[in-house]
Amino acid sequence: MNTRTAERRVPPSQALLSCPVVAVLRAGAAADYAPVVETLGEAGIRSIELTLSTPGTLEGFNKLRSTIPDEIEIGVGTVTSMVQALAAIEAGADFLVTPVTDTAIVEACAAAGVPVYPGGLTPTELHAGWAAGATAVKLFPASTVGPGYIGQLKGPFPGIQVVPSGGIGIEDIGSWMAAGALAVSLGGPLIGDAFKGGSLTALKERATSAVEAALEGRVQS
Template sequence: MTLIQALQDSRALIILRGEFGDQLEGIVQILLEEGFPVIEVAMNSPHAQEQIARLATAFKGHAIIGAGTVLSIEEAQCALEAGARFLVSPHVEETLLTFCREAGIPAIPGAFTPTEIWRAWQGGAAMVKIFPAMPSGPEYIHHLRGPFPTLPLFPTGGITIENATAFLRAGAIAVGIGSALVNPNLITREGLNKFRARCRTLFRSLHEL
């Protein structure tokens, strides 16, 4: 299954940012079981390259593991060496887009203005990450659909379990959700059962459109 197909089915990319220790594989196993196979590890997390390698090995053939907050070619190379299958950035940079295109790796650059969005798409983006999604909210995605009716827009930044569905209704292909769902401190305090319940709630809301 391709990245786009997986996101169209699950309707959310899950962002892991932080240190998860020996809970990492257990967290991703729950995400898979609850319908979220596309996982991004932020490169500004502690031991990000090691986390990507662990997940790429443990869930080969079952999850699509990528790297996020990729700011340079060097970080992109490290992520790919660890086993990342897609790269996400908070910005539009032609050198990174060219690198991904030549490596045959899907790139998801972050953009906000119409000019940035078009530059990202023309540069070969698999999807365009609308960042930050808040506080502009779903209405901004709705307005972007006027000039860009067919572009795969992917809002991230401020997405929560409560507002995620509104972004899909506004025309997003999927949403990116991180600390509102996968907060390492909250998981440590509450345990994996409550984390699973949050995942189930998110999946149910995203598929009640």
């Protein structure tokens, strides 16, 4: 990695550093986001990823953003093309997440000063995203390799920052954080049935448990 790459890398936000949990939201429609985001915020989660697989995510972004406290960052995920990346940046996304390693997207986000978390699984993919200037790389799907994979990566890539995502349950968070993850990313195991009429009280309890597990695990790293 050259010096210019290191200089343009956008660091993790204070929101993510204060609470190392990213909540991934996949809803039937963007109009369904608000009560779930509010509940997650009440539980202490400070990083929310809205997915482009949810219809209307970018169109409703500004409206949702205006109702959420400033200390909560709202990012856009499932970004798979430069067109989507530029549209998310234009909409005001606080960070971008991709399921793939596209170095052009990473470089565009870094140039715009927007944190970016490109997805990858193999050492080649993860190193490519990191070398291109990623804030951290998204290890996806993380459940296929396990927490020990982070230590293996940091052998040849000692500075790499990793956010595992995919198949991580609340009970797994502590192990991932103790293994050296920058943060953990959770979708279904955290959100559960909240978008299908499920209890928001139960969602808040899960989110609170996730935050506590992440903070405790980080202490052990």
